[in-house]
Amino acid sequence: MAYKLKLRIWRGDAAGGEIKDYPVEVSEGEVVLDAIHRVQGTQAGDLAVRWNCKAGKCGSCSAEVNGKPRLMCMCRLSDFAEDETITVTPMRSFPVIRDLVTDVSFNYEKAKELPSFSPPPRDADNKRRMAQVDVERGQEFRKCIECFLCQNTCHVVRDHEENKKAFAGPRFFLRYAELDMHPLDTNDRRNMAQEQAGLGMCNITKCCTEVCPEGIKITDNAIIPMKERVADRKFDPLVWLGAKIGMRNKDDDGRTEL
Amino acid sequence: MSVTDDRMSNGVGGPTRAAIPEKTLRTDRWWLAPLSTFLVFSSFIVYATWRAFADKDYFTEPYLSPFYSPCLGDCVKGSSDFGQPFGGFPLSAALIILIFPLGFRMTCYYYRKSYYRAFWLSPPACAVAEPHTTYTGETRLPLILNNLHRYFWYAAIVVGLILSYDVVLAFGPAEGESDGIHMGLGTLVLLANVVFIWLYTLSCHSCRHAVGGRLRHFSKHPVRYRLWTWVSKINVHHAKFAWYSLFSVAAADLYVMLVANGTIDDLRFF
Numbered sequence: 001m002a003y004k005l006k007l008r009i010w011r012g013d014a015a016g017g018e019i020k021d022y023p024v025e026v027s028e029g030e031v032v033l034d035a036i037h038r039v040q041g042t043q044a045g046d047l048a049v050r051w052n053c054k055a056g057k058c059g060s061c062s063a064e065v066n067g068k069p070r071l072m073c074m075c076r077l078s079d080f081a082e083d084e085t086i087t088v089t090p091m092r093s094f095p096v097i098r099d100l101v102t103d104v105s106f107n108y109e110k111a112k113e114l115p116s117f118s119p120p121p122r123d124a125d126n127k128r129r130m131a132q133v134d135v136e137r138g139q140e141f142r143k144c145i146e147c148f149l150c151q152n153t154c155h156v157v158r159d160h161e162e163n164k165k166a167f168a169g170p171r172f173f174l175r176y177a178e179l180d181m182h183p184l185d186t187n188d189r190r191n192m193a194q195e196q197a198g199l200g201m202c203n204i205t206k207c208c209t210e211v212c213p214e215g216i217k218i219t220d221n222a223i224i225p226m227k228e229r230v231a232d233r234k235f236d237p238l239v240w241l242g243a244k245i246g247m248r249n250k251d252d253d254g255r256t257e258l
Numbered sequence: 259m260s261v262t263d264d265r266m267s268n269g270v271g272g273p274t275r276a277a278i279p280e281k282t283l284r285t286d287r288w289w290l291a292p293l294s295t296f297l298v299f300s301s302f303i304v305y306a307t308w309r310a311f312a313d314k315d316y317f318t319e320p321y322l323s324p325f326y327s328p329c330l331g332d333c334v335k336g337s338s339d340f341g342q343p344f345g346g347f348p349l350s351a352a353l354i355i356l357i358f359p360l361g362f363r364m365t366c367y368y369y370r371k372s373y374y375r376a377f378w379l380s381p382p383a384c385a386v387a388e389p390h391t392t393y394t395g396e397t398r399l400p401l402i403l404n405n406l407h408r409y410f411w412y413a414a415i416v417v418g419l420i421l422s423y424d425v426v427l428a429f430g431p432a433e434g435e436s437d438g439i440h441m442g443l444g445t446l447v448l449l450a451n452v453v454f455i456w457l458y459t460l461s462c463h464s465c466r467h468a469v470g471g472r473l474r475h476f477s478k479h480p481v482r483y484r485l486w487t488w489v490s491k492i493n494v495h496h497a498k499f500a501w502y503s504l505f506s507v508a509a510a511d512l513y514v515m516l517v518a519n520g521t522i523d524d525l526r527f528f
Contacts, residue, residue: 067283095274131477155381159269160393183475201395207384228467235405
């Protein structure tokens with residue numbers, strides 16, 4: 001059944017802006033992105049919005065709906081009462097370009113700083129091998145669609161612009177963890193994760209996990225395991241002593257510290 | 259510019275961000291979780307501090323309060339199952355050992371999330387601007403010490419074993435009863451407590467790391483991989499066990515105190 005949605009959208013650019021009312025007709029089963037598109041088609045043709053797949057897989061339509069970081073295409077209107085006002089704003093951690101579009105290049109800069117997967121030479125038959133159980137471990141991390149909602153909600157950069165230089169953010173801690181757990185990667189990334197990516201700045205308040213549209217347990221399965229790995233490398237005198245007297249963890253053999 | 263604006267100007271109110279004056283546009287009751295956490299944890303801290311300094315009503319045959327176990331100081335007769343190596347300690351015996359469970363919980367990944375949110379408001383809730391102008395996380399003293407969580411976990415294993423031993427002793431006779439196996443409501447209270455303590459201890463993230471999480475080749479360590487999968491299953495409920503064990507340890511102490519000071523009689527089953 002159609003009804004008139006009380007929709008508010010932030011309009012503006014880097015010079016300033018405000019939240020404006022756009023009451024719009026919506027139907028049962030629609031999502032916030034549908035309402036935004038209808039506003040764009042009927043009331044505000046110049047409304048800037050980034051979107052692509054409308055299926056929660058491309059990670060383009062990240063925004064904040066009633067203050068919560070969400071993918072607009074996965075945000076059902078049926079989750080709200082029909083008389084409820086819905087306010088849509090751009091992600092508030094990144095520089096705004098126009099309306100709902102932000103400049104997320106911070107994330108691409110951070111991606112560049114992360115050394116890529118570095119496998120060892122191939123086996124004699126020109127293949128590389130991994131056991132299935134080791135392949136499965138990293139699958140959860142590969143579900144990331146790079147919507148950057150975790151980066152947006154992380155208070156380390158959301159509330160402290162100056163930390164952006166020293167802090168890679170949850171999306172990249174996920175990548176550090178994936179590679180550090182990878183049996184074929186020849187890099188030891190633990191020191192780098194702490195010293196250059198700023199893992200120590202994370203205080204594990206789990207907002208990244210709360211907003212992940214893919215349901216990746218970023219904190220429990222990536223950040224905390226990575227913090228424990230860093231503790232092995234930097235904060236555990238017993239591990240250090242074990243290494244000194246030859247009780248090395250052979251699981252780490254063949255890795256080069258970055 | 260108001261104080262709040264000053265604080266926000268470094269974050270969501272910064273010059274490059276979308277100009278929105280509100281520190282959050284959330285319309286749900288985001289403050290409820292941190293507020294309840296603050297109230298419950300504060301109540302526990304007040305209760306535990308009072309009981310730790312009280313130095314009385316912590317033992318009544320055969321029950322010993324978990325706050326005072328092991329009782330290594332100048333403890334009442336029958337309560338020191340591991341001797342009194344700190345017999346000359348002038349303060350309450352609880353203060354000798356409380357650093358271990360306290361340290362375990364203070365450095366616990368779940369409690370860190372909770373107190374950073376509820377006590378330090380860093381952040382109070384997701385996408386709600388925090389009130390601090392600067393932030394360094396866990397990179398400096400004292401918070402960098404949270405990286406020593408695994409050492410408190412090692413100690414927590416020992417504490418768990420001692421509390422388990424206390425439960426075995428709690429099946430013993432109360433004053434005036436014959437030798438042999440007995441059971442009272444207090445036995446069940448201590449038993450329930452130790453079950454929650456073990457669930458909390460074994461679901462710890464450091465435990466998960468130690469048993470297998472630190473490996474890069476699960477395939478080469480099938481036993482540790484199996485252990486890791488078990489710990490992973492309960493690790494999902496770590497926060498729940500943190501709360502249950504917090505309540506159970508306070509309830510166990512309260513029960514022992516009420517029996518010890520004569521407020522209630524222990525219900526004896528056999």
